[in-house]
Amino acid sequence: MDSYSLLIAATLNAGTVLALASLGLLINEKVGIVNLGAEGMMLCAAIAGFAAVVHTGNDWLGFAAGAVVGALLAALFGLLVIWLNTNQFATGLALTLFGTGFSAFVGTSYVQARIPERPSFGIPGLADIPVLGPALFRHHPLVYLTVLLALALIWFMYRTRSGLVMRSVGESPESAHALGYPVRLIRLMAVVAGGALCGLAGAYLSIIYTPLWVEGMVSGKGWIALALTTFATWRPARVLLGAYLFGGVTMLQFHLQGIGVDIPSQFLTMLPYLATIVVLALISRNPQWIRINMPASIGKPFYPGS
């Protein structure tokens, strides 16, 4: 029983990284922007957050540093894509390539660095329940905040006027523009918010999840987060669910190794990537289903007045 409650705990932990990044990318895609730079933003944020904690000893400053770095990089991406009308895919790719190089460059002096041990967390009263306590109630506060964030996003997108405007920008920027909404500004705000969340995810990865800096440590989580928005057919609740599911797949390899399954570790490490491919193929199989759910202007540039 104990190993299963640890597996659940590890799943939530790993799922939080994916959930934060994927919710951010969802916000982007809801206004019609695909940011393939997720991986790069997460890497830069991971080293920024880690470095901030090494120097200040304060986790929350680390998270803030990660979010700010993510937001800044996203703003740069946004300016290029939204105002200079550069190709979204190519620009995102440039961001990932730059982020991979830049984080490795900055990170060279932090490879050996360690951050102080932190007291374990626990919700008073609940943390001591057998089985459930270790599985659900001994996590870093950010794990719970991520769930709250998803709920807040659902409320914002589907229950507020601003959320409606945001979605309309993604569905038909021309109509939103004709109604007098500042389409480009809304897109930029969404891109920056999404970048901040990717940054937060990267910082969580290097500060809480690992916690250390390794070159290229995001290892495809940014790309999996991108795939998650499609799996979730662009719904926040499903993004959250999908993130935990994939967190589970990531953790399964350690669990399987732990219970002595005799498969070379490399094949277990492949699991999340293979799972992404399989699920992506299954979900995308029906083009109609994707077309109905996908924000209509996704990936397309918008030129006001043309």
Added chain:
Amino acid sequence: MLKLEARPQPSGFWSYGSPLLALLVTVVIGVILFIALGKDPVRALEMFFWQPIRNGYALGELMVKATPLLIIALGLAVCFRSNVWNIGAEGQYIIGAIFAGGVALLADKGTGAWIVAPVVLAGIVGGMAWAALTALLRDRFNANEILVSLMLVYVAVQLLSYLVGGPWKDPQGFNFPQTRTFEAATRIPRLFEGSRMSIGVVLALVGVGAIWVFLFRTRAGFAQQVGGLAPAAARYAGFSSRQALWTALLISGGAAGLAGALEVAGPIGQLTAYVPAGYGFAAIIVAYVGRLHPVGMVFSAILMSMFYIGGEMAQSRMGLTKSLTGVFQGLLLFSLLACDTLVNYRLRLGRSGST
């Protein structure tokens, strides 16, 4: 406020000028970075732009690195021109290397030099097979090729790691994750003594010609690009988008696989966990900076090779880290995309337009 004004026609001047401007921007940012790091910027620029062309041997080394970049980029240009987003060339390169390495390991002392042909062919087949997975999933299941091809890179890395750490591990290799060194007969023939340049350089240049002819002088190449520029027009003309998808991915997969084969049977000489060197990703930048044009990519591949060699020089001689290469590669693509705005727009000083 600066204002963008659409040009009636794309500017011919800027479509050539923008890569140069982008390089200038990258160099300027680089100089600022070096000064900020307290290093002599002139000496740093010398590492990147003079050392690699200093003498014949250095030039040869420049070509050794430019060759895989150019070969992979040639294939990617076909993909990108067809609006097929294969960003997993790194994976196709690795599988090409594995296939080629597998054949090379079959050779023994008595094997003749004919083995080079099957080694190279195996690499091409391996790269094609890996790219075909992406094509199949896109074609049959409508799965996004960006994500699938990228995920397959991680799978390929693990596969390589498994092979060199397990079944193919060199028993006398002190437990390092590597195979035994290949027999001398499998070595890709070199062009001349005193340089590591191999017939790969020749193959790359033949590739430049072949891709040029395919893109600009054949009906198939034309159909391929119409599908990328205007899918509706392509459908109307009866050009199959499925065929374009498969053609693009098989060509680029084969090219990446070829590059992988030339590397493992050439400069590396064995399979190791360090075969993946990021060439597949750097080639994306090569393709864009070279304007997706075969001749343009010759220049951008040489430039990117300078970045690699410069990064290594800066590490060994100035105590900087090699990862500078990645920073500059990313910066170059970023600046290029921004500068490309000038191809389609004019900058005007004036009141800001509506947002």
